[in-house]
């Protein structure tokens with residue numbers, strides 16, 4: 001970690017990007033950049049976790065709290081099918097009013113209506129919330145959700161897997177170990193998993209490397225047990241609008257928080273270098289814009305993410321865009337000098 005922190009801190013911008021791109025080409029040779037046609041669905045905004053950087057959630061008894069019905073969610077999936085999509089990413093708040101049966105019935109009903117769609121659903125903290133309501137272990141919850149038709153557990157809620165950063169901004173969310181434990185359980189069930197990283201909370205570069213180290217260690221563990229582990233890693237800077245984290249830091253030198261384009265690209269590059277056991281790195285166009293994402297394709301990223309169609313969690317705190325068409329993603333990749341390739345949730349080319 002010392003060497004990585006020194007490289008992160010001291011490398012010249014272009015040297016760092018060039019090293020990362022060389023690593024990317026070693027790991028994913030050729031000129032292809034992948035993308036996914038999918039849809040985000042935020043099925044409930046009721047949540048008891050109260051993360052300081054979140055502008056999306058509402059307390060369960062708040063008049064603006066909502067939970068979508070199976071028909072409302074199914075309509076959204078039908079709209080995705082109409083544009084040739086293959087995956088939904090369904091995440092929401094930690095809603096204490098929804099029993100485990102609500103989730104299993106939802107997933108199995110959606111699976112029967114939309115058999116060709118991959119269902120990457122929830123995040124470790126939601127699994128913990130469901131387990132608490134059901135008085136079961138998180139492994140038991142993941143098992144029954146998989147039996148109902150869930151295909152993957154996205155890695156949302158990792159933020160910074162460094163406890164004194166994490167407990168400062170999300171004290172109820174719990175330790176880094178719990179996020180790692182739930183992801184390990186999901187990987188042992190062969191669910192599709194990804195790793196995320198929200199940065200820019202004022203943490204040190206060393207702490208950012210510590211986050212990457214937790215991810216890399218779990219990946220080593222999965223691979224050593226013959227499992228595929230994380231398919232991919234995506235990082236984005238914390239958004240600072242409309243939330244108590246931004247409010248609490250108002251007046252502070254903004255350059256210390258979040259990330260501008262240069263900081264973001266440096267972080268993307270060091271991620272590619274450090275996570276040498278994770279196959280794919282995504283560029284984050286929703287938070288950084290399509291233009292910076294294009295540069296990210298020459299800084300270690302081999303995937304530009306997905307169409308999303310809607311996004312309500314991160315965007316509530318201020319992102320640039322929440323939807324891009326397939327054509328737009330293809331043109332974005334092409335004009336950056338790469339060949340676009342449509343993929344599925346498991347990164348298989350379509």
Ligand code: SF4
Pocket residue numbers: 047048049050051054055056057092093094125
């Ligand atoms: S980020 Fe997720 S867990 Fe945290 S308050 Fe928002 S909805 Fe709840």
